[in-house]
Amino acid sequence: MNRAPWQSPTIAKIAEISGVSSATVDRVLHNRGGVSQKKVLLVQRALAELQASQEKTQPVEEMLEFGLLIDSDASFTVALKDIIAESNDADPSVKIDVFSSLPIQFDPGAFSDKIIEWGEKYDGLIVSCREHPAIARAIETTVESGTGVVCVTTDQPHTRRLCYAGLDQVAAGSCAAHLIGRFARKTSGQVILLGSAAYRCQEQRGIGFRRVIRSKYPDLSIVEYFNQKDNSYTAYEYLTQYLKSSPPPIGIYNVAGGNAGITKALLDAGIKNDVLFVGHELTRVSSELLEEDGIDFILTHDISTELERAKVILRMQCEGKLEKQNFEPLLPVIKCKYNLD
Template sequence: MAKENITIKDIAARAGVSTGTVDRVLHNRPNVSKAALEKVNKALEEMDYRPNMYASALAYNKEYTFYCVLPKHEQEAYWDEIEEGAMACTEFRRDFGSKLKFIYYERFNPPAFTKMVRELFTAKIDGVIIVPATLEQTARFTEKLIERNIPYVLLDSYMPDLKPLSFFGQDSFASGYFAAKMLMLIANKEKEIALMKQTRDGIVGSKQQANRETGFRHYMVDHFPKIKITEVDLPLDEDHKDYDGILEKFFSTHPHVHHCITFNSKAHIVGEFLQKSNRRNVQIMGYDMVAKNEECVRKGSISFLIAQHAYQQGYASVDALFNAIVMKRAVNPVNYMPIEILTKENVDFYRRTAI
């Protein structure tokens, strides 16, 4: 008999008990004698029974509320695809009563983050997806989740000391190292390259970006120690017209710089400037398949993009909570996304959605 076709009636016949007794054993309900329990368990073992977890979860008809905590962001940003993937998985699991709500926090604003956490804990929470703020802020948040026995998944930046249920994202150091290796395929004859950074008070937006830069610089020190890396700061929250002035000043005073890199999803800021200023001999390399970056790749002002599979990260993070909380299944603790490079020739074939 096929394992998936075994019914309660089959088990009851094998064990010599009623179907009601089998049902109570399978669902850990009381009022089962020791002798009956032993008979049913023996029958289950002999028949190699595997319960239909989906049917069991549906039968409980319970609702589950998950929260996704993200930084505030503009439209058409990397985080939009995280949201799209998370909502798609939630929709796929809708028959199980799972709901997903989004909460946004301001980067570089610890009091606002603390307030957000305080308000979150007034709601019913079954699981949380977190894009970390600083380690200190995030640790205080996750400590409260642990106290309340609420599972959580980390995205974007891996902080192993926080002991999340699971992590989805790239190996940031390896990603930066890889980015340097790819850039040097076309920039190995240069004497200077530019590193475009967006900071506030000298601090980049995430630990992930900092780790990418570390990996990038390690490769450069190991293989191209004589190439100068000049930093250009495009302060966060500046108007784009101010960026144009910063970039015009830099490229006018550094006419020998032909290659740039940035470790966030804003390569299009430089790419669009290069198109407007008609600087066809300069290119930038960046991250994330957002629409504006994609357009710059097609027009040639962005040479390479490294994809993070943001949609899949969002989808997989909800799926991990679902499997752990609803289905009571083990999930992989660390899930590194592939490091893929996109150019004008293959950008149209990039798969955003979950397979």
């Protein structure tokens, strides 16, 4: 809620309170002289009383409270919570609370119930989760109740969310294909595409990846493994089983979490230096993997900008100023060990 503009007490009101004429008040306020000290004090006291009274009745700017609900692996969730803590400290006019669910524990019914519950509790919601009919219904219910919803990182395009404020995921997948196609040690062979669940962001990354591999690098074939649940243990098991029965791939593109498990599987198989590995999200874990050559490239994005975009849209919606808003998708950022912040 915005603070109402300040209005100085009128001369007539000061005259009424002080018991002197408007002309006398005008002379005192503009330091024209010719007024007794007694009347000057009466005017000054009346002015102080009116200003104090007006300050008490000024509406106080209310803090907006937004809820962020995320369904993601632990390392990305921790990174996001760190950024939100910094945002809350830097901007006292907005407070963001977080509810998180790990993919391996994900319950669509419980998560959708939480969306509806938080939609009634908060001024707006920021959502980052997989697509599911129950999730879509919960977003629709929240929007119908008057609470705005903005999607970050992964979209829910078949709902009435206010906008998607995140990354161009197709471009990210295209970048991964280019990196593997151009910089892998071999120009032919198999490339493994690893994913976890029905996240639109992962599907779009896969679209961009397949498009570039098939059009630009026809000597590469894609082997897809999905449902590794954004979990390092599951990713390790999938890749280890694959390597026992198949020749080593020339590259791996992981569109999900679990990067540490993939690195461990490659190290245990003794082929880490022969496989170009591209993953997603710059977190504490992935930064360490980059520094130690456990992963070659990380595709990341400006999460802070996504959150700021979401805050702007939700604030405008709360103030009744929102018109149709679509942001240009953010572009992916390629990180290696030599350009870490």
